[in-house]
Each structure stands twice: as C-alpha cells, then as structure tokens.
Amino acid sequence: VADCKAPPELEHGFVTFSSRNNLTTYRAAIQYHCQHPYYHMAPNSTATYTCDATGVWRSEELGTKLPSCRPVCGRPARPLPGIIKRIIGGRNAEPGFFPWQALIVVEDMSRVPNDKWFGSGALLSDSWVLTAAHVLRSQRRDKTVIPVSKEHVTVYLALHDVRNKMEAINRTVERIILHEEFDIQNYNHDIALVKLKEKVTMGNYVMPVCLPQFEHELEGPHPNTLGLVAGWGISNPNITVDEIISSGMRTLSDILQYVKLPVVLHAECKTSYESRSGNYSVTENMFCAGYYEGGKDTCLGDSGGAFVIQDPGTRRWVAQGLVSWGGPEECGSKQVYGVYTKVSNYVDWVEKKTGSSERWTFLDPELER
Template sequence: MTAYTKNTLIPSRSENTNSNKMRYLLVWSLCAFLFGRAAAIELTDMFGEIQSPNFPDSYPSDSEVTWNISVPDGFRIKLYFMHFDLESSYLCEYDYVKVEAEDQVLATFCGRETTDTEQAPGQQVVLSPGPYMGLTFRSDFSNEERFTGFDAHYTAVDVDECLEKSDEELACDHNCHNYIGGYYCSCRFGYILHSDNRTCKVECSSNLFTQRSGVITSADFPSPYPKSSDCLYRIELEEGFLISLQFQDSFDIEDHPEVSCPYDYIKIKAGRKEFGPFCGEKSPGRLETQSNSIQILFHSDSSGENRGWKLSYMAIGNPCPLVQPPINGKIEPSQAKYTFKDQVVVSCNTGYNVLKDNVESDSFQIECLKDGTWSNKIPICKIADCKAPVELEHGSVTFATRNNLTTYRSGIRYSCQRPYYQMAPNITGTYTCDAKGVWKSEELGTKLPSCRPVCGQPVRPLPGIIKRIIGGRNAEPGFFPWQALIVVEDTSRVPNDKWFGSGALLSDSWVLTAAHVLRSQRRDNTIIPVSKEHVTVYLGLHDVRNKKDAVNRTVEEIILHGGFDIQNYNHDIALVKLKEKVTLNAYVMPVCLPQFEHELEGPHPNTLGLVAGWGISNPNITVDEIISSGMRTLSDILQYVKLPVVLHAECKTSYESRSGNYSVTENMFCAGYYEGGKDTCLGDSGGAFVIQDPGTQRWVAQGLVSWGGPEECGSKQVYGVYTKVSNYVDWVEEKMGSSHRWKFLDPELKR
C-alpha cells in the first residue's frame, strides 16, 4: 500500500517533475502495501494529495490505511476528491473511506454514486472543525471488479475566529481582529484587556465620593457590566455623618441556583460591619450603614452578560435644635429639621443690622456641629444708627424726631446762619437716616451742602440811588460791611514807609484791593508785593475813634496782578488772603463780583455807584494815628458818595488834553461830576466802587479806586479813575481756587 501528499511530488522546480512524481508514487505505494492493515501515515504540510494504494490501478483486498492530517492552530482542513471508485455496499459495509475529526465521523463514502443507502463524495468538500483530520481507507477480502480507488486533495484554510467562535470562553469580549492563522482581541475606550487576552475589564479601584449625597452605578449601567473586574467605591465623609444606601429595583448580577454568589457579587464594608455578598435579581433595598466611611466592592468573573446595579446614597448627620429668628430678623433657610453641617444665615429686616460681639454686620452664619449643637448663639438685630450728624460750618442742625433720635428713618434738617450765610446748593437741607445707617438727602445723597457767605446784601439796606449827595454823607453802621482798611508798615518803602489803603471783602478769607496799595515802592520800579508780615487788615470799622468795633487780621498771602504797570496803573488789582477767617455779621459781609452778562460788560455810562471811605488826605500817617482819634481825616465816620460813571471816550479825552503821560486803558473806567466837587475825593485807594444790580438787588464791586489827575481833588472835569473789575473775574477765581468760587458768587445763580 502506498500513499503520498502533494508536496512530496514537488521537491523542486526542475523540469523533470513528471519522472520524480513517478518515483515518489512507487515509493508511497510500496510503503502503504508493506504497512498493510496497521499502516498510519502522519501528514503535517499545509496542503497535499492522498491516493488509495496502487492508484490508479485497482486497490488491494483486505487493506486498511489511515492518514492523520494536522495543520497549525488557527487553520482548519478542507478535503475534496478528484476521483472516487470504490465497491458499492449497503451502508458502506465492505469498502469505504471514512473522514473523522475530534472523535466524530464527518463523512463515510463508498461506491461510485450516491444512493439511498450509500454516499459518494462527488463535488462535496469536507471541512474539519479544527486543525486535525483523519482519513481511513478500508477494503474487504475481495475486489473482483477491480475498483480503482480514490484521488483526494487537502489544504489548510484560515479560520475566521471572529465569525466562527461558538465557544463563549474563547470569543472576544469587545472587538475581534482576524489574521491568517489566528486572531486577537481589543477593548473599547475606558477598558483594559485582561490577562486572558480575551475579556475586557475596567480600572475602577480609585472611586472616591466625598459629597453628602450621590449616585453610584456599575460600569456601563444599564448595559452589561465589564467582566474580570474588581471595582472599589469609597464614600468618605466627616465624622458625624451616617451613610444610608438605597439600591434601585433594577438589580441584575450573575448568580447560581445552589451556591451563594460564586461568580459575581457586591459587598459593602462599613467599619466592622459587612453587608452581602449580594447577587441575582433581587435588590438589597435600603441599607443603614451607621458609618461615615464605607467601601463598596464589586467583583465580576470572565463570563456573563448581566446588567448590573445602581444605588443612591445620602448622609444624615446628628440633629440640632430648631432656631428662632431674632426680633426684627429672619433665618434662611427655614427648615423643620437641621442636622450636622446644615448652615443658617441670620439677617435683619430693613433698617436693622446684625449685632454680634459688639460688631455690626449685614448677616451672621451659624452651623450645626457633629455633636448636635450650633456653632454660635443667634445674634440680635439692632436698628441702624446714623449717629450724630456732621456739623456744618456756619450752620446748624435741627432734629425732626423727638429726643433727637438718629436711628433708621429719623430726620434732620440743616440750615445756615441767616442772613450772613446761605446754603449751597439751594436745597431743603433735609436728610433721613437710611437702612445702612447713613444720613442721605434726595438731592445730594450722602454729600453735605455748605454754608457760604451771602454777598452784596447788607443787613441794613443802603439808600436808593436817586440823586446826588453833595459833599458825601455819613454811612450808618453796616451800610458797607465789605469795607476793609489796609494798613502797611514797610520800612523798605521810600520815601514813605507807612501808609494805608482800602479794600473789599470777597469771602470770609479774601480781600480785593488795588495793586498799587500793596506794591513795595523802592527807588527802582520793580513790581513786588510788600512783606505780608507788614500788613494788617481791619474789617467792620465804622468810627476810627472806636477801634473795638473793628476786627483785625494778619495776612497769609498777597497776590499782585502779574501785568500791573507802575507807569500807567494798568491792571491795578490785587488779592489778600487773611491768615484767619472772619466770622460774618451785620458789620462784616462780602461784596459780590460781576456775574451776569450785563454785569460782566462793566458799568454803563451815567450809572450811579457808591464809593465809601474816610477821606484820609495825608498818605504819610503812622498806624497809631490812623486808629487813634487824632488822625487827620475829612471824617471820623465812614462816608459814602454817589458818583456817575463817565463815558469812556469823554474821560479819555479829558486826561489826554492834560500835560503829562496819562493813559485810560480798557481795563479802567471813570466816575465823577463834570463840575467837580470835594465829594469826588472821598474814596480811599483800593476801595470798591459798587453798583446795585437792578434784578437781584445785590451790590456788585464794579471798580477799585485807582488814580486821578495832578490837579487838586475836586477840580472841574477831573474824574476819578477805577480799575474795571469785570475784566478780572476769571483771574480772581483762578487765584482763589475753584473751591472758593461760590464763596463770593451767589450759589443760587449761574453766570
């Protein structure tokens, strides 16, 4: 008996393949014949050819040969016949070819054609389930018809394990990848491949929950949970909390009908207590762990398709006593029960503040502690207190409530010392204590008004300007409360080292005067002010013989106009800042500066104005003589005179016709009578020429006594020349500072 495989026929690629084939056939046939009934041939090539003994001649009688075919794992064997001619018999009792694999008969063939009782292979292909196949040929004691046997071929074919794996233990858990001769498995994102290289598990050993409530599920719930996994879930809360677990009814963990949870299970450890293991389809329901720290262990083996579990947990702490809100207050949140870690915020009604340990605040928070007590006592609510209102300088405060209350909704009213000061801006002055404990008005909010001097409104009204007053008239006390006497003692002045001048009070700390009054006169023509230490200002002086009625002030600063010209007295204006403010009264009040458009245009021709002074004729007088009753003046009592404003062209022509270099500039105006008269000489240098505004009835300083001609005072067609103040309002405001602007301008009016 001989047999062979296909690869034994192809030892090389030489051209004598046919002769080689014949030699191999003879060898395999001889070997098969010698082996006889006990022959068994091992075939391990990936393909081959198997022939019956003596093929293509008739096969011998009483013969049995077995070919054992094996290929590598991952392949199966395909067998098919190119020729088949065996003796026919009922159910292949005589001669047959039997194909076996893994202890099962895959096919038994005999005869030439398939009948009801016998089967011939024909075009049929036989596939082994695995990498092994056995083929046995058997003939009985006779072969009288000389049947020729069979010619079969086999080949190894790749197994697509990803499609054909029927054994669950060998199938991939998630993804299967086939290749020639084998396959491999991979896992979805979030999973890792188990050491068996088939199942997929999750890394779930570091799940920590620290919130007071939450939800925990098996991985992929409600889809089947991963295999071959050991998951650990930890809930760690502060001491004082007790954790309770509530499993959902949808509970599905692989179990066993006889053994308790041998495959997959869930266990809970709570301190020394242990719950479980749990498996199957019955939910554990609610578990009271009585612990603040628990571990949930979930184990799954390498098989099963169960859906898993889901639970919610909640921590309950020790209860604290119910709290009551303070009077005029509230607590949030308001609950029927408070437990460990619950917090309560105490706040007060509008107009009240929380008071705790003598500290006021908008709210106060307390917390329920693990021992069942509150972290602090409930504070009280104290009504907001605005406290004593800020005093206004030159003003007063009136309380609107009894007992001068300063608490929430109490009212006050500011007022100024009339008639010397008025409120700026012009508001009611009413303030109310708000809920924050702050005094607030509807007009200014939290800002305060100020009491600013009233200008140009003497307490004793000046007489109306109707007709000329011949020779001047005595002023009543308080007629000219802005009149200031400026006394200078300057030893550097040559030749006169002591002199005086007048000025006009603009505010409680500023006086307006002529620059030539305060210029230090040396032998050269330099324009520098006298030393402030050498100047004294007297206010409220009426009778020079009664100095106790006067207020005297030293000087903090002297400002001469930078453009003052000693040759023609252009820009003859100056400011004096008093070292100490004066308190306004009936005899000390400021005059107004030009403010409205018609005032800023300067005085109009023929307008009557007033000039006041003591008419001191000798400029070289000692200070003592000025203040004593023996000083040489035209009058001991302050005098005033009414003078008309002269047409600018007329005044200019009058002076240009005289010998000498006289210049009446646009910064000057003239006043006086054409026929002259002594009353023209009453004004003291630097004193104010005031005109009453017809609309507001305020007296406005339109001029400052500056200079006159060389003729004797009072001569015909000799006019007094005045500095035109309306040209210098901006300069005055700039030097005094913007914060002082409304101290001499009426705060109720805008320029």
C-alpha cells in the same frame, strides 16, 4: 435697630429734627439750615437726610456729603439809601452800610525811615480781600513791582470809626497777590488780592461784596449809572499817615464816608485826560466816574476801595470798580474824574488766583438757576 447717632455739625449752620424727641434711629429724618441772612446753602438743596438701614445719614440729593453754608454777598443788613439824590462831598455812613469795606494798613519797618500808608479793600469771601495793586506795592525808587511783605500788613473789618480800631476785627495776612501785569507807569491792571490768615465770620457788619456775575454785569458799568464809593476820606493831602495810624488823632473823617457818583462815558474821560499835560492813559481796564463840574465828591474814596453798583434785578451790590487814580489837579476840580479799575475784566483772574474753580464761590447760589 440702626442708629445714625448725632448728625455731624455744619459750619455756619444748624440741624433740626423732624421728630419731637430728636430720634436718630432708622428712618429718622433731619434737615440742615444755614445761618440766615448771612449764609446760604450750596449747592442749593432741601438738605434733608434720613437715617438708613446701615446707620448712615443720607440725602437723596447729596448722598452722605454735607452741603456747605456760604456767605451771602452784597446784601447789607442795613439797606443802603436809595440811589436818587446826589451826595456832594460825602456823607457819614451808618454802621453796616458797607459791610465789605476793609482798611488795609501797611507799616514797612524794613525802610528807613519806616514807611506807613494805607488804603481800602473789599471783602470777597471769608478769607479774601480785593484791593488795588498800588496799595500793596513796595514803594521802591525803581519801577519794580514787588508786593510789600505780608508781615507788614494788617486788615481791619467791621470798622466804622477809625478811632475805634482796637474794637474792629483785625487780621494778619497769609498771601499778597499783585496782578502780574500791573504797570507802575500808567496804573493799568491795578488790582490785587489779599488772603487773610484767619477766616472771618459774617454778620451785620461783615459781609462780602458780589463780583460781577451776570452777562450785563460782566460788560462793566454803563455810562450814567450811579455807584457808591466809601472811604475814610484819607486821601486828604493835609493829613499824615502817622496821624491816622496813631488812631487817637482826628482824621479828615473818623467816620466812614460815602459818595454817589455817575459813571462817565469812556471817550469823554479819555479826552479829559489827554487834554492835560502829562502822560495819562485811560485804558480799557479802567472806567471813570464823577461830575463834569467837579466838586469834592471824587476824592473821598481811599485807594483800593470798591465802587459798587446795585443790580436792579437781584438788588445785590456788585463791585464794578476799585479806586485807582485821578488827575494832578486839586482834588474835585472841574473835569477831573476819578479813575477806577474795571473789575469785570478780572473776574476770571480773581477766580484763578483764589483757586475757586467752583464758579459760585463768590456768587449767589440762589441766583445760579
């Protein structure tokens, strides 16, 4: 009698046998499952395999190939608070509210004095993080756009309280990709990708954010839509980077904070910046968010962090923006809107750079009907 032997293991998944005594002989059946709710199956199939006469596990849908378990995006285990109330100044997040939030620390030892700075990013998959190009550009006196060397970058995930960096997941970096057309003058195309050297495993505190996928998401965020931005409030001008990196020190906020901000009409934002002295241009690759009357709430996000909007239909959180720049005035001044990279313009760029030719690498197979 044909015997298919123990079925191959599925990464981030498990197998169940249809027979009580785990038979692996001819006509025995097994089914693969993914570790719910952090992974789902792609392609979406029943993943049932039967032992055939030649001693091979075979499925009607996939033949002898195994499915894969892909990370679920944009569905935190702890649901984010409903987007109703306005948050002024920022509120402490609970652990797991923003499981895609990454802290990116750059320590450039080749410079004298050595340079230290950081920003935030958003996890896109088990090995890619999205951030703003200006966070990872080597800070040279000339206008050249060269990434910092990857040896100088550390990425922290599952980080809630900056003082506990040692307990967070940390990763070194395999590759840094800045957008080829990033303009240091006006911050156009302020977007970059970081490939982690080692993959991360998803769980309550680590989960990717979704990229815009549906037509209405690819149009970019609509005016007056509310989004959330999280950060450690590190853009406070009174704090030195050294204080934060030597994590014993108090930062403006040790605990991850978040703010809720409305998307501003593009024309209104352009006008508000054109009326200032200085050479500001709000391009079609940017959008603005914040309140006309100002308030501390526009400055809490760290550079490169994601501006996320919940899709009303699927309830998943989508990264529509990346914290990019803001006006010269005191943070939170009247009519100083925060400016964000418009991620929907770069979905193809991200897919090209990460080599994810299969459209659904960062998408939700359950929604790809």
